[in-house]
Amino acid sequence: MNIILLGPPGAGKGTQARRLVEERDMIQLSTGDMLREAKDSGTEMGEKVAKVMAAGQLVTDEIVIGLIEEKLQGDNAGGFIFDGFPRTLPQADALGELLTKYNNTLDVVVEMQVDDEALVNRITGRFTCGGCGEVYHDDTKRPAKEGVCDVCGKSDMKRRADDNADALRTRLMEYYKKTSPLIGYYYAKGDLKSINGLGEIEDVAALIKTALN
Numbered sequence: 001m002n003i004i005l006l007g008p009p010g011a012g013k014g015t016q017a018r019r020l021v022e023e024r025d026m027i028q029l030s031t032g033d034m035l036r037e038a039k040d041s042g043t044e045m046g047e048k049v050a051k052v053m054a055a056g057q058l059v060t061d062e063i064v065i066g067l068i069e070e071k072l073q074g075d076n077a078g079g080f081i082f083d084g085f086p087r088t089l090p091q092a093d094a095l096g097e098l099l100t101k102y103n104n105t106l107d108v109v110v111e112m113q114v115d116d117e118a119l120v121n122r123i124t125g126r127f128t129c130g131g132c133g134e135v136y137h138d139d140t141k142r143p144a145k146e147g148v149c150d151v152c153g154k155s156d157m158k159r160r161a162d163d164n165a166d167a168l169r170t171r172l173m174e175y176y177k178k179t180s181p182l183i184g185y186y187y188a189k190g191d192l193k194s195i196n197g198l199g200e201i202e203d204v205a206a207l208i209k210t211a212l213n
């Protein structure tokens, strides 16, 4: 089963994707993670996109479509979870074409609805384990031991450069201008399931489970 998690920055896409990886052996394809990896490993492409990402703008369709195509050629185990991709209509069209090219299909698009006020709170409180990528929050998801990852035990918590109020405003604007039209696009295609993403992590996980069954 291949699915898209669609929603604004901070909606909880990464958090829920990691659960699905654990529970269903699915593969998380997060273009944000891929771009940050490229940036950290100092590739030419990574350097090119670093400024764009820090400002909260979208990087070019060409770059992210290229990243996704590479992954679609690999193993797909329990299916792909597209997390943070597609983010524009051309990306959505390209995904459809690539899935066909590699003999795959899209099953469900889960739209996670979270209101703007809650997003600001989620983004400004977010931190991530540098060892395994587990996502935490200052208020809603603290590790059992301060500064130590519950999952891998490392003490390497990181905050993202673009998780500040300024960049978030740009990211939200990008979302409403360029990504939110995808909700109508997938509704018209018949693939859309919208869920309330405001509840606790467990509750949202249960809603996603129902949407997938």
Ligand code: ADP
Residues within 6 Å of the ligand: 007, 008, 009, 010, 011, 012, 013, 014, 015, 016, 122, 123, 125, 126, 127, 135, 136, 137, 138, 140, 141, 197, 198, 199, 200, 201, 202, 204
């Ligand atoms: P996205 O990938 O959509 O940007 P994340 O999964 O990184 O979102 O979540 C953003 C922040 O909100 C993180 O700090 C995460 O721990 C927290 N979070 C995720 N889901 C919930 C939830 N249902 N309730 C409260 N906080 C949440």
Ligand code: ADP
Residues within 6 Å of the ligand: 008, 009, 010, 014, 031, 032, 033, 035, 052, 053, 054, 056, 057, 058, 059, 060, 061, 064, 083, 084, 085, 086, 087, 091, 162, 171
């Ligand atoms: P969030 O967790 O807030 O939704 P991501 O980690 O998905 O953010 O993305 C971080 C940044 O990476 C975006 O603000 C954008 O600059 C870039 N990015 C990620 N995915 C895409 C994409 N599909 N198209 C264009 N830019 C992207």
Ligand code: ZN
Residues within 6 Å of the ligand: 129, 130, 131, 132, 133, 134, 149, 150, 151, 152, 153, 154
């Ligand atoms: Zn960890």
